Amino acid sequence: MKAQLGFTRRTFAIGVTGVLALLGLGGASRLVQEKPLTRPPGGQDEDDFIGACLRCEKCLEVCPAQVIVPATVEAGFLNTRTPTMNFKLGWCDYCKDYNGGSPKCVDVCPTAALKLAVDSTPENTIIGKAYIVKDWCLGWQGKGCRICLEQCPYDAITTDEYSRIRVKYDACNGCGRCEFVCVSLMSGSYTPGATDRAITIKPTQIVDFLLANEVNG
Amino acid sequence: MKSLSAKSFRTITITAVVLVVMIGYVTRSELGNLSALGWGLITAICPLGFLETMLASKTLIPQALISFIVIVIVVIVFGKFFCAWICPTALIQRILPKRSKKKETANISEAADYADDCGTNSNVVNKQLHLAEACKGKHKNIKLDSRHMVLGGTLLSSALFGFPVFCLVCPVGLSFATLLVIMRLFTNGEATFTVLLFPAILILELIVFRKWCTKICPLGACVSLLSGLNRFFRPHIDDNKCLVTAENKECYRCSKACNVEKINLRFPSKSGGSMNDCSKCRECSDSCPTNAIKFPFLPKNLEREKPVLPTKHFSTKNE
Ligand code: SF4
Ligand code: SF4
Ligand code: SF4
Ligand code: SF4
Ligand code: SF4
Numbered sequence: 001m002k003a004q005l006g007f008t009r010r011t012f013a014i015g016v017t018g019v020l021a022l023l024g025l026g027g028a029s030r031l032v033q034e035k036p037l038t039r040p041p042g043g044q045d046e047d048d049f050i051g052a053c054l055r056c057e058k059c060l061e062v063c064p065a066q067v068i069v070p071a072t073v074e075a076g077f078l079n080t081r082t083p084t085m086n087f088k089l090g091w092c093d094y095c096k097d098y099n100g101g102s103p104k105c106v107d108v109c110p111t112a113a114l115k116l117a118v119d120s121t122p123e124n125t126i127i128g129k130a131y132i133v134k135d136w137c138l139g140w141q142g143k144g145c146r147i148c149l150e151q152c153p154y155d156a157i158t159t160d161e162y163s164r165i166r167v168k169y170d171a172c173n174g175c176g177r178c179e180f181v182c183v184s185l186m187s188g189s190y191t192p193g194a195t196d197r198a199i200t201i202k203p204t205q206i207v208d209f210l211l212a213n214e215v216n217g
Numbered sequence: 218m219k220s221l222s223a224k225s226f227r228t229i230t231i232t233a234v235v236l237v238v239m240i241g242y243v244t245r246s247e248l249g250n251l252s253a254l255g256w257g258l259i260t261a262i263c264p265l266g267f268l269e270t271m272l273a274s275k276t277l278i279p280q281a282l283i284s285f286i287v288i289v290i291v292v293i294v295f296g297k298f299f300c301a302w303i304c305p306t307a308l309i310q311r312i313l314p315k316r317s318k319k320k321e322t323a324n325i326s327e328a329a330d331y332a333d334d335c336g337t338n339s340n341v342v343n344k345q346l347h348l349a350e351a352c353k354g355k356h357k358n359i360k361l362d363s364r365h366m367v368l369g370g371t372l373l374s375s376a377l378f379g380f381p382v383f384c385l386v387c388p389v390g391l392s393f394a395t396l397l398v399i400m401r402l403f404t405n406g407e408a409t410f411t412v413l414l415f416p417a418i419l420i421l422e423l424i425v426f427r428k429w430c431t432k433i434c435p436l437g438a439c440v441s442l443l444s445g446l447n448r449f450f451r452p453h454i455d456d457n458k459c460l461v462t463a464e465n466k467e468c469y470r471c472s473k474a475c476n477v478e479k480i481n482l483r484f485p486s487k488s489g490g491s492m493n494d495c496s497k498c499r500e501c502s503d504s505c506p507t508n509a510i511k512f513p514f515l516p517k518n519l520e521r522e523k524p525v526l527p528t529k530h531f532s533t534k535n536e
Contacts, residue, residue: 015366026378051274056252072409110253
């Protein structure tokens with residue numbers, strides 16, 4: 001007689017292997033230190049976000065500014081396919097232009113991985129913070145560049161007494177416009193050694209770390 | 218004109234789903250993919266994803282719950298059709314090279330085994346009796362197996378680690394993610410190892426381990442549990458047409474046709490699967506030489522008796 005039961009020895013072994021594989025995958029993903037990423041508005045509480053994000057990639061499909069991209073495996077396996085911001089492609093205006101200031105990414109997220117408190121404003125939704133690498137910044141090198149300062153929608157960029165570009169940390173919400181418009185890497189304004197634009201948006205904790213470790217302020 | 222085989226039909230529906238999602242993505246229609254398909258309130262959220270994220274984030278999103286309930290109703294009405302008609306993994310398994318022919322032929326000889334089992338007696342009359350007897354019997358309605366264990370593991374890991382662990386490796390999600398990442402490679406020039414990683418995982422899951430759907434898939438397990446309640450559109454043999462019951466002949470075509478779910482529609486006691494796993498793929502009805510297998514909206518058992526009694530009644534009155 002052939003066994004008609006669902007559970008043959010083999011089936012049971014496959015089941016156990018499957019369960020262990022999932023527990024292993026979950027545990028391993030949690031153990032590995034993941035790189036912090038900039039998230040679309042409403043994804044700032046990383047624990048809540050990663051717990052609810054299905055990786056359906058709907059937010060990036062709807063973003064009118066096309067600034068959301070799927071994180072790649074280089075950002076860690078746990079982060080893969082989750083939405084992150086790429087300010088080389090655009091900047092986040094909180095959907096002011098296209099959706100009357102109601103973030104579309106938050107609207108479409110099926111599991112509320114992106115969610116905003118009722119009193120949320122663009123100003124208090126901190127995607128990240130702008131950070132300037134002084135050696136790469138044309139303004140810092142006396143070449144007179146003021147583009148990011150002129151474009152920042154939140155007046156978060158200013159100049160100090162030596163007319164060098166400074167970010168007003170508390171005023172910046174990481175909208176990314178400065179990074180989007182920064183010309184430091186464009187042809188003709190190439191700065192030796194630069195691997196990225198002079199001003200970039202990074203997750204708040206990374207900027208805090210960089211600022212704390214700056215030698216001469 | 219020969220009508221299209223069920224298999225070609227299934228290829229068409231799956232391809233159509235994939236194309237619609239891709240076109241939706243390019244035209245920014247905000248449709249989404251199978252993880253969350255639709256607009257606003259009318260969005261079908263993957264039922265497994267819903268359960269996982271609910272357990273992981275320990276919050277219940279009303280909109281997601283509504284979608285889940287709607288999906289439960291759809292599965293009760295239509296059964297496990299998703300697996301044959303919509304899920305892209307079925308197509309991937311068909312277009313990518315098979316690991317080895319051996320496995321495939323093994324399935325067929327397994328089916329032939331049932332056949333031999335049915336007719337072990339050399340005596341022809343006995344054999345026919347045996348076959349007719351084997352036709353009766355009832356199909357198991359639900360079968361628990363390794364998939365359901367993996368489903369348990371999926372929910373447990375989400376609750377323990379606080380994120381939808383299975384979503385990381387879900388072949389449905391990864392199929393669409395692969396297309397997306399390839400599209401982005403061309404449109405945005407985003408070169409990343411992800412382009413290699415996703416297909417590698419898919420190949421591992423679906424090609425190296427060909428039994429994914431019947432042995433592992435927790436999404437299939439989830440749907441199969443719900444489709445235990447499904448009574449509509451179940452395959453049904455018209456005994457007046459079937460060669461075995463109507464003409465006392467030997468026929469094992471539908472017994473062998475169900476090559477994914479291993480349901481032996483004609484000889485229930487020899488079935489390797491249970492009715493809730495029927496994906497309504499129509500392979501069995503395609504294989505039947507006398508067109509005896511139909512997928513009626515309502516279960517046929519009641520209907521079968523009805524036409525017999527009234528006619529008899531009627532004729533006696535007429536005399
Ligand atoms: S708020 Fe609007 S512009 Fe900003 S990331 Fe979300 S969808 Fe894009
Ligand atoms: S829409 Fe929500 S669930 Fe989907 S990828 Fe974006 S954040 Fe994740
Ligand atoms: S400094 Fe840059 S990121 Fe910050 S608010 Fe201004 S433009 Fe946006
Ligand atoms: S019983 Fe028929 S329709 Fe159902 S899965 Fe098997 S072959 Fe397909
Ligand atoms: S294939 Fe048709 S004729 Fe043959 S056993 Fe099945 S129902 Fe009967």
